[in-house]
Amino acid sequence: MTRRGFTALTAFSAARVAGANERIRAGFIGMGARGDRLLDLFLAAGAEAAAVCDVYGPHLDFAASKAKGARRFKDYRLMLDDPSLDAVVIATPDHWHALQFLHACQAGKDVYVEKPLSLTVAEGRQMVEAAGRARRVVQVGTQRRSSAMVREAVEFIRAGGIGRVTAVRACDNLNEWPLGIGKQPGAAPPPELDWDLWLGPAPAVPYNPNRGWYNYRWFRDYSGGQLTNNGIHLVDVVRWALDLGYPRRIAAMGGIYAIDDGREIPDTLEVLWDFGAGALVSFTQYNANDAPANAQGADLEFRGAKATLYLRPDRFEVVPQRVAGRVRYRPGPLHREDTRAAWMASRKPAAAPKLVRGTATADLEHVRNFLECVRSRREPNAPILEGHLSTATCLLGNIALRTGAMLEWDGARERFPGHDAANRLLDYQYRAPFTRPS
Ligand SMILES: NC(=O)c1ccc[n+]([C@@H]2O[C@H](COP(=O)([O-])OP(=O)(O)OC[C@H]3O[C@@H](n4cnc5c(N)ncnc54)[C@H](O)[C@@H]3O)[C@@H](O)[C@H]2O)c1
Numbered sequence: 001m002t003r004r005g006f007t008a009l010t011a012f013s014a015a016r017v018a019g020a021n022e023r024i025r026a027g028f029i030g031m032g033a034r035g036d037r038l039l040d041l042f043l044a045a046g047a048e049a050a051a052v053c054d055v056y057g058p059h060l061d062f063a064a065s066k067a068k069g070a071r072r073f074k075d076y077r078l079m080l081d082d083p084s085l086d087a088v089v090i091a092t093p094d095h096w097h098a099l100q101f102l103h104a105c106q107a108g109k110d111v112y113v114e115k116p117l118s119l120t121v122a123e124g125r126q127m128v129e130a131a132g133r134a135r136r137v138v139q140v141g142t143q144r145r146s147s148a149m150v151r152e153a154v155e156f157i158r159a160g161g162i163g164r165v166t167a168v169r170a171c172d173n174l175n176e177w178p179l180g181i182g183k184q185p186g187a188a189p190p191p192e193l194d195w196d197l198w199l200g201p202a203p204a205v206p207y208n209p210n211r212g213w214y215n216y217r218w219f220r221d222y223s224g225g226q227l228t229n230n231g232i233h234l235v236d237v238v239r240w241a242l243d244l245g246y247p248r249r250i251a252a253m254g255g256i257y258a259i260d261d262g263r264e265i266p267d268t269l270e271v272l273w274d275f276g277a278g279a280l281v282s283f284t285q286y287n288a289n290d291a292p293a294n295a296q297g298a299d300l301e302f303r304g305a306k307a308t309l310y311l312r313p314d315r316f317e318v319v320p321q322r323v324a325g326r327v328r329y330r331p332g333p334l335h336r337e338d339t340r341a342a343w344m345a346s347r348k349p350a351a352a353p354k355l356v357r358g359t360a361t362a363d364l365e366h367v368r369n370f371l372e373c374v375r376s377r378r379e380p381n382a383p384i385l386e387g388h389l390s391t392a393t394c395l396l397g398n399i400a401l402r403t404g405a406m407l408e409w410d411g412a413r414e415r416f417p418g419h420d421a422a423n424r425l426l427d428y429q430y431r432a433p434f435t436r437p438s
Pocket residue numbers: 029030031032033034035053054055056059074076091092093094096114115116141142143197198199200212213214215229
């Protein structure tokens with residue numbers, strides 16, 4: 001299929017409505033690491049894998065060996081032409097999500113789309129609107145939203161269980177020093193790979209193994225780096241727990257300090273968001289040191305006035321703060337040690353400790369929830385708007401890093417007032433002939 005032929009295709013079709021007892025017929029786009037896992041999960045949840053699509057032959061072959069009888073495609077547009085598909089699952093690299101999603105909406109398919117929702121803020125906004133117009137059921141792959149344990153933690157925080165939350169820290173540490181992904185010489189693309197179609201709307205560059213499977217996360221043309229890769233799962237829970245919309249101010253610092261492998265994303269990063277809600281939210285990414293961020297080994301900590309809630313992949317723990325029953329300084333000799341000691345001694349735990357075990361990554365529940373919603377037409381646990389706001393919150397962090405500015409954000413307009421350089425990073429020019437449908 002040539003690129004000219006690719007854009008000439010149209011993919012409008014009427015939405016099929018699955019009967020209550022019928023298996024949902026799903027088509028899968030992107031059969032790499034995540035696509036393979038999602039294929040297993042959808043089969044386990046009772047869906048029919050009716051079609052599989054990849055631009056790399058061996059991944060397609062492997063998927064087809066599991067999805068018995070599935071139609072095979074290199075070009076997802078041809079797959080979308082199949083009116084018998086109820087839903088599509090998008091697990092391609094991030095730079096493909098928007099285009100494939102918009103075409104899937106046009107074709108009347110419900111969509112399970114992997115996180116991050118999009119590569120740019122403008123893409124995400126367009127995806128939200130297209131899904132709404134086409135009345136599509138959309139689940140974003142932020143599967144913590146389907147975890148009973150995470151929901152319990154969120155509800156505990158929302159009910160005031162840890163008191164007023166003033167700071168939340170998210171962290172994603174991994175020691176990749178010294179080699180990272182290694183420097184790879186350029187090479188001809190493997191014959192089974194359609195490199196041009198892998199690149200799609202991204203700029204044309206010669207093939208390099210580092211830009212291919214999985215490692216594309218280290219390059220800005222295809223990914224927002226670890227902030228939108230792992231960070232989004234955490235940022236999404238923070239927004240959910242504190243009922244946050246968009247941040248108002250964003251600052252970031254970091255860089256490639258230690259790892260010399262040709263990557264473009266930082267190996268060390270700190271992002272700060274002020275949501276105007278009286279809580280400071282931060283994300284730390286250390287890729288040249290993996291010491292845990294806290295004694296609890298948690299990647300997410302909610303610091304409340306009564307307690308700290310540490311959320312880990314397999315548990316959450318509430319560690320009470322000690323607070324004084326009376327104000328600290330009453331009239332008198334403020335500097336005296338015994339006054340201070342008495343005050344310290346008067347402090348009592350303000351909350352009960354709590355330990356809840358479970359699993360944060362509720363992959364199967366998330367897929368089941370999507371399939372239920374495809375039938376019921378209800379909104380899934382990770383709706384597209386939340387996926388967009390969490391993705392965009394991360395993308396704003398990257399824009400703050402790249403501009404080196406402390407940015408003000410007008411969430412209603414999705415613009416940085418008076419900051420042209422930052423506004424330019426809200427979208428990018430697709431490589432011809434790829435264009436987003438309006
Ligand atoms: N929710 C989660 O926990 C989770 C976990 C891992 C990955 N992901 C997301 O899943 C997505 C894929 O990640 P991955 O690790 O599987 O990457 P990957 O590189 O292993 O797989 C991507 C696949 O997409 C294929 N592809 C590329 N362009 C295509 C196109 N135009 N049409 C069809 N196929 C195409 C590639 O050949 C490859 O097989 C990413 O967006 C990632 O963020 C989510």
